[in-house]
Amino acid sequence: MNFKTVFSGLFLLLFYINVVTAQSDTVHIKREYVAYTFFYNVVPNQCNYPLVGFLNVAKGNHKSVQLGFVNTTLKNFTGLKAGFINTTLGNVSGVALGFINTTLQDFKGCKMGFVNTTIGKSLGVHMGFVNTLVGNNVGVQLGFVNTAIQYIQGFQLGFVNTAAKGIKGSQLGFINIADSVSNGIPIGFLSIVKKGGYRGVEISVNELYSTNIAFKIGVPQLYSFFQGSYQYNYSKPLAVGFGFGSLIPIGTKLYVNPEIGSISSIINNNINTTTVTSFIRYAIHSKLQIAAGPSVVWQQYPQGENMYDSPFFSLFHKELDTKNTLLVGARVALSFTFTDL
Structure with missing residues (x-):
């Protein structure tokens, strides 16, 4: 076997391998x-x-x-x-x-549906019944249940809003839950804020009931309160109420504390009582305050039954007609807060 024969054989072998490889690539593409x-x-x-x-x-x-x-x-x-x-x-x-x-x-844009979920970061709008964001979010959540696992910058509007790591913005819903809130406030029936929130218990005396106890929760700028009241000489002595309030600092220990609420007898809830109070609150301690201030009460009894024939006390008492009464009274309260003011 001479050199030319060996060289020719190797050349033919390499040519065959290249052809097969090219055909294999062609087949792969196809x-x-x-x-x-x-x-x-x-x-x-x-x-x-x-x-x-x-x-x-x-x-x-x-x-x-x-x-x-x-x-x-x-x-x-x-x-x-x-x-x-x-x-x-x-x-x-x-x-x-x-x-x-x-x-x-990551998601950037707009989602509209019943269930919207983004695992990464989000920039935009999520509109649906259930909106869940696992990563950081900048934008808006509109839905029945809105959940942000990480930090959110923007706005949550829904029945239940949750910002597990905090929100820079506002929440509007029936129940709002956040680790912290900055550059905004949570607005709702119940707002729970872990850091920087407001939670307290208050005992008070007012023009309608001699004994009142209220639980307050939210943030200092806007909180809700749930109240139970008792007056021994009423034919229906027990009542419950709900309302909103705000703590406006005017000094290191002094606050203007407006509140608006509604209270109704447990037995006869056809009587509607709306109260507006302007407290001046003084912080004895970071967790203990006293408050006092005037209040205006509007009573409505559509069926003509006035259970408040003799208010506990009043500064002004005027029956506008058979179904409406206007009172001007005063309130004194002692509060203990679980968070520092």
Whole structure:
């Protein structure tokens, strides 16, 4: 066997290997699955054509529109998704409209649906029945149950709002829960703020009841209170009330403390009593205060029954008609707070 024969054999072998490799690459490219039908659409990475069908799957990044019952993007998505279930495993920049909208990484844009979930950071608006943000959020949550696991900058509006690591902004809902609140206030029936919140118990005497005990919770700027009252000489001696108040500092230990509330007898709740009080509150200690101030009371008894024939005391008492009475009285209170003022 001479040198030329060996060289020719090696050349033919290398040529054969290159041809087989090229054919293998060609076959691999041809095997990239693409389906584009009305019912089922599957496209590869960066195939940025609109997907309109019952089931849409983008196997990589997709920048376009997905309209269907189930829309899924395995990487990042930019554009509009509208369907029953919208899922993106990467980042989203755009709009998602559906019953269930889920983003496993960062989201920027607007989500509208029944259940909206973002695992990464969020910048934008979430509107739905249940909105859950796991990462930091800048934007707005509008829904029945809004939950932010990390810090949120913006606004929460819903029945139950939770900012587990705090909020820079405001909450408006029936129940608000936050680790801390800055540059805003929580407004609701019950607001629970761990750091910088206000919680206290107060015992007081007023023009209608000689014994009152109230629990106050919220933040100093705006808190709600729940009150129980007793007056021994009334035919219906027990009453419960609810209201709102605010602590406005005018010195290191002195506060103006306006409150508005409503109180009603436990037995006969057809009698409506609205009270407006302006306390001057003095802090004896960081957790102990005394307060006193005038109050105005408007009583309504639609059925003509006045259970307050003889107020406990009053500075002014005027029956406007058979169903309305106006009182001017005064209140004195002693408060213990669980948080420092």
